[in-house]
Amino acid sequence: MKQYILPLRDLVVHPSLTVPVYIDNPVSVACIEAAMNADRRVVLVPQHSWAYPATVEDIYYIGTIGDIVQVLRMPDGAVHAIVKTTGVVALNDTTVQNGIFTADINPIEIADDMESETTIALRDKIADCLQTIAASIRKFKMEKLRNVIQNYPLPAFVDSVVEMADIDTDNALKILCAPSWQDKMILLLEQVKLLSETFKIEDSINRRIHQQMENGRREAILQEKMRAIQKEMGEDSEEMDSENMRKKIQKSAMPTEAKEKAMSEWKRMRSMSPMSNEGGLLKTYLDELLSMPWDKSDNTPIDLNNAREILDSQHSGMRGVKERILEHIAVMKKTGGNQGTILCFVGAPGVGKTSLGKSIAAALGRKYQRISLGGISDEAHFRGHRKTYIGAQTGRIMDALKRCKSNNPVIVLDEIDKMGRDWRGDPESALLEILDPEQNKTFRDHYLEVDFDLSKVMFIATANSLNLSNALKDRMEIIEIPGYSMDDKVQIAREHLIGRAARDTGWNTDDIIISDDALRHIIQKYTSEQGVREVQRELTAILRRALLENNCVDTKTEFTNEKIDQLLSVRQSAGFSKKIGFGVHA
Numbered sequence: 001m002k003q004y005i006l007p008l009r010d011l012v013v014h015p016s017l018t019v020p021v022y023i024d025n026p027v028s029v030a031c032i033e034a035a036m037n038a039d040r041r042v043v044l045v046p047q048h049s050w051a052y053p054a055t056v057e058d059i060y061y062i063g064t065i066g067d068i069v070q071v072l073r074m075p076d077g078a079v080h081a082i083v084k085t086t087g088v089v090a091l092n093d094t095t096v097q098n099g100i101f102t103a104d105i106n107p108i109e110i111a112d113d114m115e116s117e118t119t120i121a122l123r124d125k126i127a128d129c130l131q132t133i134a135a136s137i138r139k140f141k142m143e144k145l146r147n148v149i150q151n152y153p154l155p156a157f158v159d160s161v162v163e164m165a166d167i168d169t170d171n172a173l174k175i176l177c178a179p180s181w182q183d184k185m186i187l188l189l190e191q192v193k194l195l196s197e198t199f200k201i202e203d204s205i206n207r208r209i210h211q212q213m214e215n216g217r218r219e220a221i222l223q224e225k226m227r228a229i230q231k232e233m234g235e236d237s238e239e240m241d242s243e244n245m246r247k248k249i250q251k252s253a254m255p256t257e258a259k260e261k262a263m264s265e266w267k268r269m270r271s272m273s274p275m276s277n278e279g280g281l282l283k284t285y286l287d288e289l290l291s292m293p294w295d296k297s298d299n300t301p302i303d304l305n306n307a308r309e310i311l312d313s314q315h316s317g318m319r320g321v322k323e324r325i326l327e328h329i330a331v332m333k334k335t336g337g338n339q340g341t342i343l344c345f346v347g348a349p350g351v352g353k354t355s356l357g358k359s360i361a362a363a364l365g366r367k368y369q370r371i372s373l374g375g376i377s378d379e380a381h382f383r384g385h386r387k388t389y390i391g392a393q394t395g396r397i398m399d400a401l402k403r404c405k406s407n408n409p410v411i412v413l414d415e416i417d418k419m420g421r422d423w424r425g426d427p428e429s430a431l432l433e434i435l436d437p438e439q440n441k442t443f444r445d446h447y448l449e450v451d452f453d454l455s456k457v458m459f460i461a462t463a464n465s466l467n468l469s470n471a472l473k474d475r476m477e478i479i480e481i482p483g484y485s486m487d488d489k490v491q492i493a494r495e496h497l498i499g500r501a502a503r504d505t506g507w508n509t510d511d512i513i514i515s516d517d518a519l520r521h522i523i524q525k526y527t528s529e530q531g532v533r534e535v536q537r538e539l540t541a542i543l544r545r546a547l548l549e550n551n552c553v554d555t556k557t558e559f560t561n562e563k564i565d566q567l568l569s570v571r572q573s574a575g576f577s578k579k580i581g582f583g584v585h586a
Helices: 024-039 117-137 142-151 154-164 169-176 181-232 239-249 256-272 277-291 305-315 319-335 353-364 395-406 429-436 469-475 486-506 516-526 533-549 561-573
Strands: 003-009 018-023 042-049 062-074 077-098 100-108 342-346 368-372 410-416 458-463 476-478 577-578 583-585
Touching: 003 018, 003 024, 003 077, 003 319, 018 024, 024 062, 024 077, 024 100, 042 077, 042 100, 042 169, 062 169, 117 154, 117 181, 142 533, 154 169, 154 181, 154 516, 169 181, 256 277, 305 319, 305 353, 319 342, 319 353, 342 353, 353 368, 353 410, 353 458, 368 395, 395 583, 429 469, 469 476, 476 516, 486 516, 486 533, 516 533, 516 561, 533 561
Parallel strands: 003 042, 342 458, 342 476, 368 410, 410 458
Antiparallel strands: 003 100, 018 077, 042 062, 062 077, 077 100, 577 583
């Protein structure tokens, strides 16, 4: 015969106890009524969820069976029931119908060793631990604890200790279904010991915090006394610093709104103790405002001939790309601003997208900053954090302007196609505002909380692919940079890469003799990319190996095809190679 189950919230009841149960849930009341009409027996089972359980998984599989001794019905429909528990049972084949749970039960036998010496000794040990905790922590009421220890029978003792020590339901159930009272005492002692150690750790932490607060209060009092003495002697450094900051704010080139905001925050800071956390945060905020380049610009006149020479000297080939850049610079010279779209260089790795941005900055005579966007998924990278947060700081755009100390630098937004998006925000939405000339005149960083004009900044984006949103593409002019031809790679190696490899390895460039055919041999046999990074690595590897064979002396050496294969074959046999499309890459 199935028994009715009464789910209880966070309540584990032991056998041999008379338990009062207050029931105000209509389904639980119906359960009691059904049990009264059957055999007046009910199983008290703890539940996982706080709300009334709806499924079998919401209740535990262990409970305490008991007889309903008395039921008192209240005018509001609630019920007071008194249940005398008789044993521990395991539930099988639990079902639920109309919210009422029923199950088959299997009794769990508990050995009757209440009077054994070991059980009594364990009870005394638990009582001693509880008294120690109560004396030092004052968690338990001593009168109730003394009554539990002296007068309660063992089942009531265990039940009361579980309740007083606030033992979680899972551990309470382990104690409930232990095979003997001795085992119950052992499990209960473990929980009480754990509680004692937890209280010791909490007490140690509380003492440390109290000591730190006392030390901080003592330091604050001494600081105030020192300030008073300095003020009497006319040496109030804090007052002088505060006054100097006020003068800096008044003399700064901030717009009116920003200056009013700064003065408002300065007044708040002045009314606070310099030792307070908020006072320090306000001072840091004002320092950030003052460090921004509100009126500092690089006003180097634009020289188209000089710009062309710089681009040609630093980049070989790419004639169409360089002509488009020169057109953009010509418009900037004519209009005196950044009129025109944002340039976005798209191409394979190693074709020179990022270095083009650096060359444009040199051609314009402006500061250069690079911001890598790879993996960014937090909008705060661009907009900054609210200054109320711990560790708050400005966004990367404002930080770049502050570091270059200019409001019209060239900022390269590298790998714009590698941005992410997650629960922290959508960085692309912030970037759309930054790249829009109609919106970025009043860009507002969350940390600074004032508008800053980004229209003077020349933004250049780079990407490896066109995996961009339509809105982002609309903000920019896409300039695709194709891979280099064989002749272009040879020219770049001759003009740039050999000298760079020589500097990296300590060679004198006059001692390096390498023909165009040898360079083509390296490119054809050992590289497969559209750019020139692999060529750079192979040239460096050849010079390193030659340096090793010549005992670190860079003697004049002609690098023929055979010599190159010989040098790189040593690295290949040593395991420094990988298979690529055109042969073996050393």
